[in-house]
Amino acid sequence: MAFLNLERDGAILTVTMNQPETRNALTGNTAVDEFVQLCDDVRKDASVKVIILTGAGPIFSSGGNVKDMKRFFDDALTPDLIREEYRQGIQRIPNALYQLDVPVICAVNGPAIGAGLDLTCMCDIRIAADNATFAESFVRVGIVPGDGGAWLLPRAVGYAKASEMAFTGEAISAAQALACGLVSRVVPADQLLAEARALAAKIAANPGAVMRMTKRLLREGQLASLASLLEMSAGFQAVAHKTADHREAVTAFIEKRAPKFQ
Template identity: 60%
Template sequence: MTAFLKYEQQGHVVTLTMNQPERRNPLTGNTAVAEILAACETIAADSSVRAVVLTGEGPAFSSGGDIKTMQQQSFGDVDGMRIRDDYRRGIQRLPLALFNLEVPTIAAINGAAVGAGLDLACMCDLRVASDKAKFAESFVKMGIIPGDGGAWLLPRVIGMARAAELSLTGRMIDAATALQWGLVSQVVPPEELLNAANALASEIAANPPQVTRMTKKLMREGMHQSLASLLELSAAYQALAHQTADHREAVTAFLEKRTPAFKG
C-alpha cells in the first residue's frame, strides 16, 4: 500500500504532503492518522526542523472523514461505545499531536478543506490558501458533529459567530471569504501556493529555533491559561532564552550591525 504521507525536508523546513488524491486525501479509512502522528514524533525529536508545511496532493487539501467508513460504522451493527473509542484512539489524537508540536506549522491549502480537513488546517498555526481552495465545516450536513475537536478549534481561529455560522449551516465558503474572515492569512494563485508557504516557513526558520518553539508553546498555552499562569510560564521560558547561545548571537550581531547566524 502506498504511504498516505510524503515526508520531505529541505534545509530547516519539512513538507508533509497528503498523497491519496484519488480519494481526496481522507483522514479516516486509511493510515493517515498513524502516519501524521509518526511524522509529528519525528519532527519533535529533530532539532534541525524549524518549520513544517502541510499540504495535499491533487485537487483537494483533505475531504475529512471517509464516507464509506462512516457507512460501515452507522449502518452496521457497531456498538456506540466502540465508535466512541475509535474516535478517541483515532482521529482525536491528531489535534493533540499537532497542538502540542512545538515546531510552527503552516497549512498550504491547495483545494477543498472539508469537515475534518478544515479542522486539520485549523490545527496548524498558520494557513495559506490557493484561490481555488474552498472550506466547509460540513459535519451537520452528514448528520454528525465535529468529532475531531473542530468545535474547539474553529472558534479560536475565526471567532464564535463565524464558527457558528459555518458549523450550523454546513455552508462552503471560498478562499476570498476565508481571507476576509481571518481563516487564512494569504490567498495566492495555485502555482504560487507552495512558494508562498515555503517563504513563510523560511522566514520563521531564520529565527532562533529554541525560542521559536517556546514562543509557539506560550501562544498555545495562552489559549486556555489565565494571564497570571501564563506570566509565570513566560518568566521561566525567558530565563531559558536569556541563557541560549542564539540570544547572545542576536545581541552581538545587532551591536555589530551584521546578520546573525542562529544554530539552535
C-alpha cells in the first residue's frame, strides 16, 4: 500500500500520510521515495497552487520507526554505511520539500514526534488540531536529529526554544506550539481539514506562477543577504510584470471587478 494518498480538488492537492498502523512512520517503508516523487511531480505541474499535508489516524507522524532501528546494532552496518543511508534516505525528504516552490500547509492532526515534528517544519504554514502535540524527541532514544531538525526547528521557534525542546525531548501542547510560533493557529480537531482547505482556497485564488516565486523569495530570504535578495527580487519582478495574470490583475483593479487568473 502506498504511503501517501493524494486527493486533487482543482488547484489544491491534499496529501495524506496513510499508514496509521505504523503511526505514519517515515522510515522502513516507501515514504522517502514517495515524498521525493510527489515534489518532482508537483514542480512540473503548474496547475497545482497549494498542498495540504496531513496524517491518517490519530497521529500525524511518529517520525523514524524505532523498532526498525534495532538493525543498526549489527556490526556489519558501520558508521560510514549508516551515514550514507541517511544521506540517501530520510535526508532526501527535507531536500525535496524545502526546495518545492508550491506553498505547503501542514494540518497537524495529532502527535508530531521526532522526524514527524521536523516534517512539519519543512512546510510553510502549520495549523494544529487542539489535540496535537510536538516533540523533538531524538535525544530520548539516544540519537540526534538526522533529518535536518537542528536547522529547521530553530528557524520555526527560535534558538532558545528549539534548544529546550531538543535537549529535553519533552512534548509541547498545541497551545504551547501556538505561543512559541511553531503553528499559526489551533483549531478543534473536527475542524482541522476544513480550516486547512479554507486557507488553501484563499491561497489558490492567487496567480500560481507569482506564488511560486514569492515562496522562493521567502525561502532564500532566510539565508541570503539583503543585497542578494533584492537582486533576485528584481529579476523575479521583471518576470512577474510580463505575466498575463499581472496584466489581468491590474486591468481588473482599474475596472473595479474581480480578476480571472489563468
